[in-house]
Every structure is written in C-alpha cells, then in structure tokens.
Amino acid sequence: MKDFDLKKPIEILERTPVVLKHILQDISVEWSHANEGSETWSAFDVIGHLIHGEKTDWIPRIEIILSESPDKNFIPFDRFAQSTENQNKTLSQLLDQFEKIRKINLEKLKSKNITQDDLNKKGIHPAFGEVSLRQLIATWAVHDLNHISQITRVMAFQYKKQVGPWIEYLRILK
Amino acid sequence: MKDFDLKKPIEILERTPVVLKHILQDISVEWSHANEGSETWSAFDVIGHLIHGEKTDWIPRIEIILSESPDKNFIPFDRFAQSTENQNKTLSQLLDQFEKIRKINLEKLKSKNITQDDLNKKGIHPAFGEVSLRQLIATWAVHDLNHISQITRVMAFQYKKQVGPWIEYLRILK
Numbered sequence: 001m002k003d004f005d006l007k008k009p010i011e012i013l014e015r016t017p018v019v020l021k022h023i024l025q026d027i028s029v030e031w032s033h034a035n036e037g038s039e040t041w042s043a044f045d046v047i048g049h050l051i052h053g054e055k056t057d058w059i060p061r062i063e064i065i066l067s068e069s070p071d072k073n074f075i076p077f078d079r080f081a082q083s084t085e086n087q088n089k090t091l092s093q094l095l096d097q098f099e100k101i102r103k104i105n106l107e108k109l110k111s112k113n114i115t116q117d118d119l120n121k122k123g124i125h126p127a128f129g130e131v132s133l134r135q136l137i138a139t140w141a142v143h144d145l146n147h148i149s150q151i152t153r154v155m156a157f158q159y160k161k162q163v164g165p166w167i168e169y170l171r172i173l174k
Numbered sequence: 175m176k177d178f179d180l181k182k183p184i185e186i187l188e189r190t191p192v193v194l195k196h197i198l199q200d201i202s203v204e205w206s207h208a209n210e211g212s213e214t215w216s217a218f219d220v221i222g223h224l225i226h227g228e229k230t231d232w233i234p235r236i237e238i239i240l241s242e243s244p245d246k247n248f249i250p251f252d253r254f255a256q257s258t259e260n261q262n263k264t265l266s267q268l269l270d271q272f273e274k275i276r277k278i279n280l281e282k283l284k285s286k287n288i289t290q291d292d293l294n295k296k297g298i299h300p301a302f303g304e305v306s307l308r309q310l311i312a313t314w315a316v317h318d319l320n321h322i323s324q325i326t327r328v329m330a331f332q333y334k335k336q337v338g339p340w341i342e343y344l345r346i347l348k
Binding site for chain 2: 125128129141142149172
C-alpha cells in the first residue's frame, strides 16, 4: 500500500476480537490452554497480552504523541503482565473483555480526528527512539495479525506428531 | 495431546469457514487481493485453494482409505488449480462456497462413524508412501491453521514498511 489511510488499519483492529472469538470460544482446553513448551504462551495467554496492550500500550502512546506535553517518552510495555492478572479468569471472560476494551479504544481513536499531519508526529520509544504516529498505528494492526498467527501456530503445534510425514508440507510446524 | 479424539480436529474444521469470513468478508481489496510478490498467493487465492482441497483432496482420500478396493493410491493434488478456476469469482462468493462445501464434507466425515481401528488404516500418498487415516485427518485440521496463519502473514506483509522499526518485534514480518 502506497498511502496510509487510517481506515485500513481500523479494518483489521475492528475484526480481531470477533475473529479470536470464532477461533477460540468454547473450544477444548487442549487447543486453548496448551503451549509450545515451558516459557511459551498458550492461546489463553495471548488474549491476556492483547488486553494488557489495550490498557497500557496503544492508546496511551497515541495520546503521548498527540498531547501538548513536551515529554514524548513512552512508558515501557510489560509483555508478561498478563500471567499474574488473568490467573482466575476464564477464556470466555477474556474474549469478552478484549472485545469491550478494543471497541472503547477504537472509539477513542476515531474521536481524535487524526489528520495526515498528526500521523507524522513523533514519540520516543524506549528501545527504538523516535517513531511516528503512523508507524504506531500500523504496528497496532500488524500486532493483531501477528498474534492471530501465533495462536494458530500454537494450536497446530499440538498436532505436530499426529500429522506424520505431512509435516514437510506444513510451514506452520517448522 | 496424547490420544486422537476425532472431535478435536472437527472443532478446528468446523470453525475455519466462519473465522475466514470474519477476517476477510467486505475488507478492502488492498488486504484481500494483495500478495507477497510474484508467484505468491493473496488471501483470495488461499480461499480458492481451500475449496479445491474440499473438492478433490480430503474426503476423496478418506474414502480411498476406507474403501474395500485394494488400490490405496491417492490421486495427486493440484496445488495451483484455483488460479484458473476462480478468476471471475468474488471473494464473498468463494467464502460462501467454502462454508457450504466444508459443511457437506464434515457431514460426510461424521456419517462414516470412524472407529479407532479405522484411524489406523492406510493409504498411499504419492510422495510419502504409507500414511494413516489418523495422520490424514490431523493434517486436514493443521492445514486449515496453516492457511489462516498464511492469510494473516500476507496481510501483515502489506504494512512491512509502515511499521518502521517495530519490524524487529513482529515475527510475522520475518
């Protein structure tokens, strides 16, 4: 894509909660709660991570970039916070929570009436330094796709042995 | 998973058509029809491939394994057939077609009342030689996950430049 039309990432961001519900709602725990080995994430863990991002990452960083404050430093994001936060929740609760908070956040995003000039504004990422609002919003959408892909990969991993020789044709298992 | 319970792959197989509809239905062509470069597939192409598999691959191979015939050779699957078949169809038509044929095929699968003994029965794959019905059905489910993952990857690729330095954190873009 040559231009950056804000409607395009929003198309992805709007769909992800319902896509994840259709992949995971009411599925057996052997698919939703299994991971790829110690220190790796299950589908359940990924949903918790996505919720934490909605709370502490995307919108707060957009607001830092757009604010009048001269301090443009982002607060570092804790990529492991969900492991303690969601211990006692069900997958169904997390899927609902993600759907609700994403909807609220997209309403916030749209209410900002972001212009092409705004998209060039910058924030300071703790590792990368200067990044633009355009890059942040594009990353938000790709981050969704990344985690949908991760969930399908973690699920496929549960059948790594069961597929026998077909593993050779299945890129997701490599 | 230790045992092979036929209900488990069916959980995946039942969900895939509606998952793909929620990812792709009515999305901009910049997401659905773009690919990763020449000789690669768009999301649209992948749906065509999935339909072709429903018609010529999974159920026909299951039937070869379960049939009384002594000839257990599978017919080779044409992985590029969809490029000519679907030229004049819309994405929405393909998503509907996939949903219908998958539903019919899962009814066929369930009607066979496959037993644990049946799952050990063998067919002859053109490249791998002897494969079991268990492996074939597990592969059918993982093949779905593989292509959901591929579609998210091809979509993410369209924003490879737009994410700027965040590419470093996005496995889907590597």
